[in-house]
Amino acid sequence: MALFWLMVVALLVVAAQAILFGKRSLGKLFYTRRLSASQCHVGEPLEMIEELENRSSLPLPWLRLEAMLPVAFQFAGSADLVISEGTVYQNHQSLFSLGRRVRIVRRHPLLARQRGMYRLDSVSMGVGDLFGLVRVNRPMPLQLDVTIYPPYLPxxxxxxxxxxxxxxxxxxxWINEDPFLITGVREYRSGDPMNQVHWAATARTGELQVYQHGYSAxxxxxxxxxxxxxxxxxxxxxxxxxxxxxxxxxxxxxxxxxxxxxxxxxxxxxxxxxxxxxxxxxxxxxxxxxxxxxxxxxxxxxxxxxxxxxxxxxxxxxxxxxxxxxxxxxxxxxxxxxxxxxxxxxxxxxxxxxxxxxxxxxxxxxxxxxxxxxxxxxxxxxxxxxxxx
The missing domain is CATH 3.40.50 (Rossmann fold)
Known part of the structure; x- marks a missing residue:
């Protein structure tokens, strides 16, 4: 009889933890992703910044993040990130636990390696209980656009x-500049008249800037x-x-x-x-x-x-x-x-x-x-x- 009740209690505990760590866990789990820049040249570094926040009073036994990203980005490896790369896309998976009322900031350095326009538009989050009885997945819609320009040649x-x-x-x-044709700004050089100083650009850069003129021909x-x-x-x-x-x-x-x-x-x-x-x-x-x-x-x-x-x-x-x-x-x-x-x-x-x-x-x-x-x-x-x- 004691064994019966022990089994009943055990089943109730397993069921309770499945409910607690299952679908309800996603309700208080928040995720954002951003890039350090929306435009860059091939060969320039970028950083993908992910923020995960568990606002629940309960920890998450395990959390899986999965995303499909273009192969245009070269990621550095890490202990919790598994990358499977194809010819067009690369699949990223990471598995870890998350404590109660905690926020994690994950920074992934990457390198732009292919010219083009790309959109990073989704991440799938999965959570579950201690015994793997319940697994819940939820796609997180994103809209990150990045443009990779061609590299300059040496x-x-x-x-x-x-x-x-x-x-x-x-x-x-022609050697002479056209005083009526302004093409931009440049750094001040010795001999430049003070009436050519671009004060807004000077204040923005912290260095004296003057108008740059085009040429008559x-x-x-x-x-x-x-x-x-x-x-x-x-x-x-x-x-x-x-x-x-x-x-x-x-x-x-x-x-x-x-x-x-x-x-x-x-x-x-x-x-x-x-x-x-x-x-x-x-x-x-x-x-x-x-x-x-x-x-x-x-x-x-x-x-x-x-x-x-x-x-x-x-x-x-x-x-x-x-x-x-x-x-x-x-x-x-x-x-x-x-x-x-x-x-x-x-x-x-x-x-x-x-x-x-x-x-x-x-x-x-x-x-x-x-x-x-x-x-x-x-x-x-x-x-x-x-x-x-």
């Missing part, structure tokens, strides 16, 4: 002809990227590493031009996530806002060909006869007869066209792989966990 990875082209561009600029430069690696390619880019090199090369050129106070725009022949053809063209402009507008477009473009490069060039011929000629820089891995004919049409319209030939496909792949390896070796620090009651 000078020794840029095409050999780029340095000489830079010199030619500088030679076409600044060219209106349009950088045009050819995503085709050869003349036979007509749909999907078959060598992604080479194409990423071409994109990074173009990003480096645009950053350099705008950093020198020049006026730059961007166009390309790759697929974009919009049907509007105009979204693949950014008119020349000045400043940091123009740079990030172009970098955003570069992050969006897909490695698929929207139209042949020769057709894209023809579309640049101005319809308005009164439009001023524009300097055009074509960044392309090759020049075919069709491309050469389209270039000649642009020049006949009075437009200055220069061609920057990229290295061979194998050389582009090698250069980009070396750059990615440098980023990978930088890695990320081991994940850290902090607690506060």
């Amino acid at each position: 000078s020794h990875h840029m095409p050999d002809a780029y340095s000489s082209w830079q010199g030619e561009m500088e030679m076409r600029r 600044d060219p209106e430069l349009l950088v045009v990227l050819n995503i085709e690696l050869n003349e036979q390619m007509w749909s999907t880019v078959t060598e992604p590493a080479a194409a990423e090199y071409a994109i990074s090369c173009t990003a480096t050129i645009v950053d350099d031009l705008l950093g020198r106070g020049m006026k730059a725009g961007f166009a390309h022949n790759a697929i974009i996530p919009y049907e509007d053809e105009e979204r693949a063209y950014i008119a020349p402009g000045y400043g940091i806002e123009q740079l990030y507008l172009i970098l955003q477009m570069m992050a969006e473009l897909q490695l698929k060909i929207r139209r042949p490069f020769s057709q894209l060039i023809k579309g640049l011929i101005p319809e308005d006869e009164q439009r001023m000629p524009t300097d055009i820089l074509l960044v392309t891995p090759y020049v075919s007869e069709a491309i050469e004919a389209s270039i000649e049409e642009l020049r006949n319209e009075g437009m200055r066209v220069e061609v920057l030939l990229l290295p061979s496909v194998e050389q582009m792949k090698q250069n980009y792989s070396m750059l990615m390896e440098q980023f990978r070796l930088k890695g990320a620090r081991p994940s850290s966990i902090g607690k506060s009651s």
Whole structure:
């Protein structure tokens, strides 16, 4: 008889703990996640910060967090984090216990390793009782968007002809600045008049800043990227590493031009996530806002060909006869007869066209792989966990 009642009490205890540590546990469990930045370049570090709070007066025997994340992020390993990586997504699982009325802050260092636009939109939380009789899962909806821009290339990875082209561009600029054309701000230099001080920027940076003026003969430069690696390619880019090199090369050129106070725009022949053809063209402009507008477009473009490069060039011929000629820089891995004919049409319209030939496909792949390896070796620090009651 005593054994019977002992079994009854045991069953009641097991049932009670299953109720206490089961579904009710999720009612007072709160989770948030954020990233240290919403935009970055490939190769730059980020930090994913998770906050877990148990507002219940009872501890959680075990808690499992599971999330699917893009492979664009390289995570550091930790004792409580298991990562299963595929070609597109990586599955993250962590299992631990959580005390009563406690808040945990988990910081995961990571490295951006793939250009694009990504959304981190869900996490699944699972809890259960001591004996595993009850398991309850609940998805936690999130909306974290992050944009990863292409990396800039070091000078020794840029095409050999780029340095000489830079010199030619500088030679076409006048020495005197245009006092009516303000392109940004820069640090104060000895001899700068005090009436050129930008007081708002000075207060923001803590260092004396002055207006940066454009030049009277600044060219209106349009950088045009050819995503085709050869003349036979007509749909999907078959060598992604080479194409990423071409994109990074173009990003480096645009950053350099705008950093020198020049006026730059961007166009390309790759697929974009919009049907509007105009979204693949950014008119020349000045400043940091123009740079990030172009970098955003570069992050969006897909490695698929929207139209042949020769057709894209023809579309640049101005319809308005009164439009001023524009300097055009074509960044392309090759020049075919069709491309050469389209270039000649642009020049006949009075437009200055220069061609920057990229290295061979194998050389582009090698250069980009070396750059990615440098980023990978930088890695990320081991994940850290902090607690506060």
